[in-house]
Amino acid sequence: MSCTISQKIQAVADTIHERAIGIPTGFHKLDHHTFGLHPQELTLIAGRPSMGKSSLMTDLVINISVHCPVMVFSLEMPENLLIERMISNKAEVSLRRLKQPGVLTTEEKAKKDRAVLALKTRDIIINDASILNPEQMITFVNSFRGLVDKLYIDKKYPYNTGAILVDYLGLMEAGKYTANSNEKLDYVIKTLRQLGKDLNLIVVVLHQLNRKVEDRPDHSPRLSDLRDSGTLEQHADNVILLHRPAYYKMKDLGEDVDDDGEAYFLLAKQRNGATGRIPVVYIPEIMGFRNLGAWCGQPEDEPLLYQVPEVKLPERVETIEPDTKEETSDDGIVATIDAWNDPNEVIESPQAEPEIPEIDMPDDDIPF
Numbered sequence: 001m002s003c004t005i006s007q008k009i010q011a012v013a014d015t016i017h018e019r020a021i022g023i024p025t026g027f028h029k030l031d032h033h034t035f036g037l038h039p040q041e042l043t044l045i046a047g048r049p050s051m052g053k054s055s056l057m058t059d060l061v062i063n064i065s066v067h068c069p070v071m072v073f074s075l076e077m078p079e080n081l082l083i084e085r086m087i088s089n090k091a092e093v094s095l096r097r098l099k100q101p102g103v104l105t106t107e108e109k110a111k112k113d114r115a116v117l118a119l120k121t122r123d124i125i126i127n128d129a130s131i132l133n134p135e136q137m138i139t140f141v142n143s144f145r146g147l148v149d150k151l152y153i154d155k156k157y158p159y160n161t162g163a164i165l166v167d168y169l170g171l172m173e174a175g176k177y178t179a180n181s182n183e184k185l186d187y188v189i190k191t192l193r194q195l196g197k198d199l200n201l202i203v204v205v206l207h208q209l210n211r212k213v214e215d216r217p218d219h220s221p222r223l224s225d226l227r228d229s230g231t232l233e234q235h236a237d238n239v240i241l242l243h244r245p246a247y248y249k250m251k252d253l254g255e256d257v258d259d260d261g262e263a264y265f266l267l268a269k270q271r272n273g274a275t276g277r278i279p280v281v282y283i284p285e286i287m288g289f290r291n292l293g294a295w296c297g298q299p300e301d302e303p304l305l306y307q308v309p310e311v312k313l314p315e316r317v318e319t320i321e322p323d324t325k326e327e328t329s330d331d332g333i334v335a336t337i338d339a340w341n342d343p344n345e346v347i348e349s350p351q352a353e354p355e356i357p358e359i360d361m362p363d364d365d366i367p368f
Contacts, residue, residue: 023163023202026063028291029278030265034238037064039161041271042193042203042235044169046226047242048213052263053206055287056242057167058085060204061124068202069123069151069162071144073137075171079128085287091115094285123151133173134191145199161200166192168206169232182231189235207232209241219248223268239269244282259284 022036037043047053054077061070074082088095091111097103098112125147127140141164148162166172174184189205196203209225221241226232233239246262263282267275281290 023064023067023159023161025060026291027059027265027278027280027289029280030240030267033267033276033278034270034273037163037202037204038237039200039202040197041237042189042196042205043238043240044205044207044226044232044236045240045242046207046209047221048209048219050247051242051244052282052287052289053208053242054167055085055089055282056289057165057204057206058082058089059288060163061165062086062090062119064163064202065122065124068157068159069125069144069148071125071141071162071164072127073132073140073164073166074126074128075130075132076167077128079126082126082128086119087112087115088286089288090119092283092286095287096285123147123156130171131173132171134188137172137191138195141195141199141201145201148201161202163202163204164192164195165204166206168208170208186231186235189232193235205236219243219245221266221268233269236269237271238267241266241268246282263289 022034022038022041024031024036025034045053045056057072061072064070072082077085084095084098088098091098091108091114093104093108093111093115097108104112125144129136144162144164148160151157152160169185169188172184172188174187192203192205195201207226209221212225213219213221220243223233223239223241225241226239243264243266244262245264246259250259259282261281261283263280265278265280267278269275279292281292282288283290
């Protein structure tokens with residue numbers, strides 16, 4: 001449907017402050033930078049093995065489900081294990097201790113019970129099918145959209161939206177289409193993007209980076225490390241790369257070195273904002289990430305107030321036919337603006353990958 005700008009501009013101007021705010025991730029620096037996760041947008045979370053992709057997904061499931069229903073496609077991890085990790089993460093009690101009979105303290109038992117009670121109230125659906133193609137996913141997501149509508153009508157949630165999380169992209173099948181690896185990933189990511197856009201859903205997809213990360217002295221990931229497809233970054237609205245220097249310190253120095261928790265979310269792409277490096281803490285005992293300042297006992301940024309605009313929804317989504325034609329961006333220049341340091345500084349390079357600056361936030365930037 002098309003319209004002239006004169007028909008829409010005033011309405012958009014009047015609600016622009018509302019549309020900027022999405023669903024919180026629970027990571028305050030990330031939320032202050034992105035205004036949360038937004039319906040109709042696809043966020044790609046990528047990293048090498050053992051960087052914490054599934055851990056971050058568990059964090060997001062717990063935090064997002066406070067505000068809206070969540071559906072998880074866990075192709076890699078069975079349902080029971082994912083639930084165990086959610087209990088450990090929410091309770092902040094070591095999963096190893098939870099698995100050992102008779103070792104929990106009274107306080108740990110109370111934390112576990114509170115976590116179970118809290119998670120029971122959430123609308124979290126887990127599909128742990130190990131083989132899944134886009135056509136099957138469309139059926140499941142259309143059914144999930146019906147649940148979202150019902151819960152919104154029943155006024156359980158203030159927002160008429162939900163979230164889909166996929167762990168992970170490389171394990172999905174291409175369905176009836178026999179394609180090479182690149183074409184398969186392109187087809188799957190396009191399907192997920194269309195589902196989010198047409199059904200007003202948040203989409204978060206996990207993906208694995210290639211081995212080029214291991215060859216760099218600092219092991220820092222880049223957008224160009226996205227595995228098998230150069231178009232993944234084009235289709236994603238946001239790309240978060242996970243980097244845990246502590247993992248490589250332990251790998252290089254030996255297994256007897258403790259994990260000090262040093263970790264970063266590298267916001268390598270944000271379609272509607274600046275990029276940046278966000279320091280966080282990884283807690284291996286509960287396999288989860290935490291806000292750096294809060295975990296270190298320092299003042300933490302206040303969470304934003306979140307509001308998601310209502311969007312009129314279609315009844316269903318049709319299967320996407322693969323398109324052999326790709327449209328490339330008209331931008332021949334890549335521009336990065338560091339909004340946290342110098343808003344007037346613009347770094348430009350033709351088709352170059354910008355260095356990701358660290359976000360300079362007050363009070364809780366504690367060095368490791």
